[in-house]
Amino acid sequence: MAAAAFYDLDGTLVRTNLVHAFAFSARNQQGILRSITKTAATMLSVPLFLATDFFNRRLFNDIFFIRYKGESEDRLRALSDELFDTVLRPSIFPGAYELIDKSRQLGLRQVLVTGALDLTVGPLAKHLKIDDYVTNRLEFVDGYATGRLLPPMMASATKASWMRIYAEKEKLNLSDCYGYSDSMSDLPMLSVVGHPTAVNPDIRLRNTAMQHDWPILDLR
Amino acid sequence: MRERAPKVLRGPVPRNKEDDQVVYIDGDSAPRILFSGEDLLLEDLPIGTRVIYPKPPIEGLANPGAAIRYALNHPLEADPLYAQLAPGMRVTIAVDDISVPLPPMATPDIRQTIIEILLEMLDANGVDDVHIIVATCLHRRMTEPEMRRMVGPKIHEAFYPDRYYCNDVEDPDGFVHLGTTEHKEVVNIHRRAVESDLVIYVNINFVPMDGGHKSVTIGLGDYEVTRPHHEPTTMRSSGYMDPKHSTMNTKIERQGAIVQQHLNVFHIETVLNNRMFAGPTAFLSKNEDEFTEIDRLKFEAMRWSLGKLPAGAKRKLFQAIPSQYQLIAVHAGKTEPVHAKTLVRCFEQYAVHVRGQADILICGVPFISPYNVNSILNPILVQTMGLGYFHNMFRGKPVLKKGGVMILTHPVYDEFDHVQHPSYIEFFNRILPETRDAMVMHRKYEEEFAKNPSYIEMYRRGNAYHGVHPFNMWYWGEHGRQHVGKVIVAGAQNAHVPKILGWERAESLSEAIAMAKSAVGPSPEITMMHHPPIVMADME
Numbered sequence: 001m002a003a004a005a006f007y008d009l010d011g012t013l014v015r016t017n018l019v020h021a022f023a024f025s026a027r028n029q030q031g032i033l034r035s036i037t038k039t040a041a042t043m044l045s046v047p048l049f050l051a052t053d054f055f056n057r058r059l060f061n062d063i064f065f066i067r068y069k070g071e072s073e074d075r076l077r078a079l080s081d082e083l084f085d086t087v088l089r090p091s092i093f094p095g096a097y098e099l100i101d102k103s104r105q106l107g108l109r110q111v112l113v114t115g116a117l118d119l120t121v122g123p124l125a126k127h128l129k130i131d132d133y134v135t136n137r138l139e140f141v142d143g144y145a146t147g148r149l150l151p152p153m154m155a156s157a158t159k160a161s162w163m164r165i166y167a168e169k170e171k172l173n174l175s176d177c178y179g180y181s182d183s184m185s186d187l188p189m190l191s192v193v194g195h196p197t198a199v200n201p202d203i204r205l206r207n208t209a210m211q212h213d214w215p216i217l218d219l220r
Numbered sequence: 221m222r223e224r225a226p227k228v229l230r231g232p233v234p235r236n237k238e239d240d241q242v243v244y245i246d247g248d249s250a251p252r253i254l255f256s257g258e259d260l261l262l263e264d265l266p267i268g269t270r271v272i273y274p275k276p277p278i279e280g281l282a283n284p285g286a287a288i289r290y291a292l293n294h295p296l297e298a299d300p301l302y303a304q305l306a307p308g309m310r311v312t313i314a315v316d317d318i319s320v321p322l323p324p325m326a327t328p329d330i331r332q333t334i335i336e337i338l339l340e341m342l343d344a345n346g347v348d349d350v351h352i353i354v355a356t357c358l359h360r361r362m363t364e365p366e367m368r369r370m371v372g373p374k375i376h377e378a379f380y381p382d383r384y385y386c387n388d389v390e391d392p393d394g395f396v397h398l399g400t401t402e403h404k405e406v407v408n409i410h411r412r413a414v415e416s417d418l419v420i421y422v423n424i425n426f427v428p429m430d431g432g433h434k435s436v437t438i439g440l441g442d443y444e445v446t447r448p449h450h451e452p453t454t455m456r457s458s459g460y461m462d463p464k465h466s467t468m469n470t471k472i473e474r475q476g477a478i479v480q481q482h483l484n485v486f487h488i489e490t491v492l493n494n495r496m497f498a499g500p501t502a503f504l505s506k507n508e509d510e511f512t513e514i515d516r517l518k519f520e521a522m523r524w525s526l527g528k529l530p531a532g533a534k535r536k537l538f539q540a541i542p543s544q545y546q547l548i549a550v551h552a553g554k555t556e557p558v559h560a561k562t563l564v565r566c567f568e569q570y571a572v573h574v575r576g577q578a579d580i581l582i583c584g585v586p587f588i589s590p591y592n593v594n595s596i597l598n599p600i601l602v603q604t605m606g607l608g609y610f611h612n613m614f615r616g617k618p619v620l621k622k623g624g625v626m627i628l629t630h631p632v633y634d635e636f637d638h639v640q641h642p643s644y645i646e647f648f649n650r651i652l653p654e655t656r657d658a659m660v661m662h663r664k665y666e667e668e669f670a671k672n673p674s675y676i677e678m679y680r681r682g683n684a685y686h687g688v689h690p691f692n693m694w695y696w697g698e699h700g701r702q703h704v705g706k707v708i709v710a711g712a713q714n715a716h717v718p719k720i721l722g723w724e725r726a727e728s729l730s731e732a733i734a735m736a737k738s739a740v741g742p743s744p745e746i747t748m749m750h751h752p753p754i755v756m757a758d759m760e
Binding site: 095178180215219 | 390636638639642643645646649671672673675676677678680682
């Protein structure tokens with residue numbers, strides 16, 4: 001039976017996170033004043049983002065994605081290539097290429113399971129030669145973001161349940177699959193595969209990985 | 221320890237005069253000290269038990285530097301090193317890793333002494349394209365402080381990390397295929413070594429399995445090079461501490477012949493004495509019957525202190541005490557003649573003449589093995605020490621009779637080092653509960669572990685042993701597993717680890733001996749190998 005390697009993205013394969021992507025968009029608003037205002041607001045919100053992310057990823061998503069409200073879809077799409085070139089590509093951990101390469105050599109399908117936005121992930125997935133990916137998607141009405149996400153919201157348990165469905169659909173044996181993440185919020189995702197690995201883990205995931213005897217990788 | 225006056229060895233005149241290092245327990249004998257991980261046990265052994273002690277250290281060479289220079293200038297079946305050097309040459313110096321000697325020796329490490337002399341000579345001859353490669357193969361990458369300690373700060377600062385690094389078997393462009401033997405044994409060697417005009421290998425021959433063609437062929441080889449012999453059939457077929465009769469050695473020599481066709485290797489081999497314990501811990505090498513009052517006090521103080529410390533602190537304490545080994549031989553030149561001379565000296569230090577096999581073999585398992593320097597001796601490595609190293613410390617035939625009982629003293633705690641031994645954890649918890657059959661695990665699971673991307677990354681970027689290493693360590697015990705009828709681990713602090721390893725458990729050594737007697741009969745021949753330091757039985 002076939003198997004796959006499921007990767008979280010932010011903090012696992014790349015140094016950046018959702019806030020970096022948003023900050024890039026904030027910096028590139030139409031008009032300098034608007035750019036400054038949005039950038040300053042983003043920076044001031046960083047402690048709030050950190051706190052909510054630490055305690056509850058879903059709450060973080062609710063608070064964070066509302067910042068996209070009013071953004072034009074066209075503009076976000078237009079910026080995505082530049083975002084990849086200037087922000088994401090330089091942030092890919094050196095070990096990420098090799099991890100994916102070794103994993104591909106094993107015949108594993110390469111799948112990204114990330115809470116990042118589809119607009120930002122596409123070019124990166126192509127660059128890393130990822131076979132499949134699932135992301136969060138902004139809701140747009142009349143070409144403008146509403147600040148809400150389309151369901152299902154990719155975070156915590158939703159990632160795991162998406163992986164189960166995906167495995168069933170693609171006839172993958174989850175016991176033979178590999179999972180990689182840096183964050184405690186991805187514990188469900190790591191728990192459904194036979195080969196979980198903590199990558200550049202935060203302290204909580206590191207402790208959990210130690211308790212469960214999972215490998216701990218540092219790709220930085 | 222019992223209160224009694226210090227005495228010299230006496231008691232029943234040895235029934236068979238074997239060697240001064242072979243002692244028989246009588247009614248007046250002192251209890252014996254055994255390692256049990258990081259603890260020291262003091263045990264009364266049954267009367268008639270034969271205790272085999274290591275030989276006292278051969279006196280070290282008075283001037284190691286001069287001896288090394290002499291060896292370089294008077295090599296065996298090769299031109300003197302200086303005569304082989306020319307300006308503009310590309311030279312690779314390869315060195316054994318931290319797995320030898322044990323524990324790491326007091327600085328300056330003998331490798332530092334040799335490399336300093338080599339670099340001086342290379343510099344004097346206009347050779348400046350020099351790399352130093354630690355021949356780690358599937359062993360873990362050494363940490364920077366460990367590498368610094370091994371060669372000294374001066375060399376480290378000049379060469380690390382660009383010109384002083386560890387062999388990385390997972391480097392996709394790092395190896396050159398040199399050929400395949402007539403038995404289909406692959407020979408892939410580190411690219412830098414292959415592309416060098418001269419490879420100088422600096423070896424420490426800690427056990428007779430080390431050195432010779434194994435140094436370059438395995439140390440600078442990749443996983444494929446190890447596969448023909450690091451597998452159960454080879455390991456099952458013979459012991460591996462007696463190179464003349466070792467199937468593994470035969471295979472490595474065939475691979476080595478190919479290496480020799482392609483590489484210009486100048487081999488430097490050293491032999492150290494077995495002065496593992498010196499100063500305040502010197503009593504650990506002594507016959508307990510010859511303890512002085514001071515020795516007794518030191519032992520009691522040490523045992524009391526160890527009893528007060530948690531396991532981790534004891535481990536750190538033991539590993540922090542460097543060994544005081546001294547150089548007793550150094551030879552240089554062509555691999556085979558150099559190694560032949562090395563082995564003679566090696567056996568001179570380690571081999572003790574022993575007559576007759578035992579029904580029960582007792583070994584105290586210490587805190588360290590070649591594979592857990594600055595780390596934990598996990599259950600797989602306890603197995604390697606018992607059924608691998610201790611069982612194989614013989615020439616001729618094993619100390620234990622076929623089907624006999626091996627008693628090991630160790631707590632066999634269920635502890636693993638997540639940094640150094642990640643794949644061991646999965647091996648122990650997933651593979652061993654399913655099968656202990658080396659053939660089955662070799663066929664079914666070895667490749668999966670060898671190619672696990674996480675383990676590869678942890679090996680390359682961290683300080684982890686290669687994913688396949690726990691398999692090798694299990695195979696290491698294969699000859700012992702086929703030979704020994706039963707293993708009893710005395711002092712095991714849990715029931716599940718011995719069960720997973722396929723061993724029996726006893727609370728104490730006396731209980732273990734009673735259990736062993738029920739398997740081999742009421743009047744068994746009992747032998748205790750007084751490791752460490754290293755002792756090998758030269759079986760008659």
